[in-house]
Amino acid sequence: MNTRELAKIDLNLLISLQVLLEEKSVSRAAERLFITQPAMSKTLSRLRALFGDPLFTRASHGMQPTPRALELELGLTRILGGISQLVTQNEFDPALSDAEVTIALSEYIGLALLPKLTERLQAQAPRLNIRIITRVENQLEQLALGKLDFAVHIKQARYGDEFRVAELGGSPPALLLRDGHPLCDTPSTPTMLNDYPVIRLYVSDWEQLEMRSISRLFEQSALPGQGSLEISHLMTAMEILRNTDYYMPAPAYLTQSETNSKGITALPLPWEDDATLDYVLVAHQRTENSPLHNWLWEQITCTIRDLRPTQPNKLRQRVTARR
Structure with missing residues (x-):
């Protein structure tokens, strides 16, 4: 041309x-x-x-x-x-859209969100192509560059004015370990954790998290003589927990599914900490005038809202029962 x-x-x-x-x-x-x-x-x-x-x-x-x-x-x-x-901006029809949308979403978050979200999308936008990336660093930068459309992650300490952020709710952090683990028999302390290997479930940009409890556990896992395993595959991590003395700091809501958490116990953190792991949906301002992105934003937040009534109470009961 x-x-x-x-x-x-x-x-x-x-x-x-x-x-x-x-x-x-x-x-x-x-x-x-x-x-x-x-x-x-x-x-x-x-x-x-x-x-x-x-x-x-x-x-x-x-x-x-x-x-x-x-x-x-x-x-x-x-x-x-x-x-x-x-x-001229045509009226958006989700039933006809065959666009591709890329979402950064860790597996442990997707476990709760994706089944209901995809059920909703199948009914309303069956031709839509959703691409989930479970492991990606520098998510805010990737959103700004257009390599991501959305990110659902643990709330970070700071977001620039160019980002749209929606609060999705939270979950108390917990220590996940097998039923019958030695730590189940006595109140655990930070020092006692050093005697057992730890599974570090992948958290993107964890050094930028607003809440420091998970970061504190990550920092402890680097102690000399303490084994560790970093992994992003949740189901594999849960299977390792069932068969070893590893423990894993993670959101307590992971134990709400009886199928996935069979044989797993959730203990409170071994220090006084009332903080929660807060989750957010993030998008860059470049998509703020996109009917597709605004529609999908609404679908994600509505799905979380529908899940929210039954999640928090059950999760906290599972964690606080052993206090």
């Missing part, structure tokens, strides 16, 4: 040509375009110079288009219609 040549053309001239072809009269075309007749005559002169053709000749009933004008008319309506469609 020769953009340099296009830049020399006043596209308003093409609109004027379209109106002249429809009206076949300089005066009537001027009325439609809200300009004077002399101004319209001047525009016609510019059109004749642009196309190197008279375009119209005088006739007893208005103006008669030349063969060149009729040739231009064939493509002009289509071109102007395409430009109009390009700048």
